[in-house]
Amino acid sequence: MNILVCDDDKEIADAIKIYLENEGYTVFKAADGLEAIAQLDQHEIHLIIMDIMMPKMDGIKATVKIREEHQIPLIMLSAKSEDYDKILGLNIGADDYVTKPFNPLELIARVKSQLRRYTALGSMEMKQHVYKTGELILDDEQKLITVDGEPVHLTPVQYKILRLLMMNTGRVYSIEDIYEKVWNEPSFNPENTVAVHIRKIREKIEINPKEPKYLKVVWGVGYKVEKI
Amino acid sequence: MNILVCDDDKEIADAIKIYLENEGYTVFKAADGLEAIAQLDQHEIHLIIMDIMMPKMDGIKATVKIREEHQIPLIMLSAKSEDYDKILGLNIGADDYVTKPFNPLELIARVKSQLRRYTALGSMEMKQHVYKTGELILDDEQKLITVDGEPVHLTPVQYKILRLLMMNTGRVYSIEDIYEKVWNEPSFNPENTVAVHIRKIREKIEINPKEPKYLKVVWGVGYKVEKI
């Protein structure tokens, strides 16, 4: 997910960038409204964080301009906490606002909330949430896995790994791939963490873990869930 | 789709029949509980509309009898609107109820809603207002919750949380999900609020809160109400 942070205060923009990147988002920056609009043409942006007070083109004007062409979720940052500003911001097309000084955790929560809402609308109930291969079924809504109809309990990490592999049965994921997707951070030195988890998953979903039917290894490459 | 209308009042039964046939359903009639049971043997019935007050065998007795053998969705018609009757009907195995005098459109909406539950089709025109799982019943119209037929008092927040979970039994909601839906704002500080409410709810609806039958935790993910 790509987020555009638009603030002339370099310090604040950088701080936000770090917090968001820490959450796994890709962050682009813009120092004013004009830059922001330019960035939108260059990158696919999924959410905008926009400061109100900026030189050249302020946040209000920029928001209006952006809303003429895009429906990207937009969170407004305002130094003042007057209701006046908030109302103005929301009327103009912002989806939410946060007042400075703000709690980074709050900003992140609101970012997630907006992205959730936005992506939920696009795929309302349409998104697939049941993945099957052979007698192995994963229901992502119920967080439920069954093998031959028998429910199997997986821990959160185990679940995430299996879901990743099952969302694309047959596709091989390297250990680095898995680490990045599941932990949301580049695999710096994942000893054999992933392998251990794989073992635990096999223990639970395979009849005979030594001759796995579903969760196969591809030597020197990674792991996959067989497409059956 | 075949619907059985069971009411000794011929006028009402005929009126219902016409409305339902107008919607494309095939309607069978029965004047009392005994007739209803006889009809069930002869035709494949997909939904039952059952009046409470009837000669020979009343609706309550008939419902109990029917539930011994069938899981057909059943909507109860009651002349009285007292809470007592509603609770009784639901505990006995009815899936929904409508009080006389009723709006035909409401009845049809509830019929569709029930059929949808069992066939998993269509769109949401009428939101369901009775949610059941095991012996736990939530009636959103009366804001009433019963466990084993015993009404339990929940505070507003507790009620909202339980309703959210019961509207989709089996589905897992993260703490953030719950916070957002119940408080209508994203959660950002690592609080414990939801967990405390969950505890309080368990205290009230569970026999043994330490081994909850209904309100389960899914480790590292969130909470759900078991689909029973």
Next chain:
DNA sequence: ATCAAAAGTTAAGAATTCCTTAAGAAATTC
């Protein structure tokens, strides 16, 4: 074919994270 290196598997315990629970403060309702 044989051996060493590389890659994968497995087990066990320490470290960490997450959930539960109780008690009291703060806020709200009556």
Next chain:
DNA sequence: GAATTTCTTAAGGAATTCTTAACTTTTGAT
């Protein structure tokens, strides 16, 4: 202002995750 409800805090317990290290299989170089 008393009662009820909601929120915060913190300790304790339970479950999960990670690390370590020995072991097995595969690969490929000799």
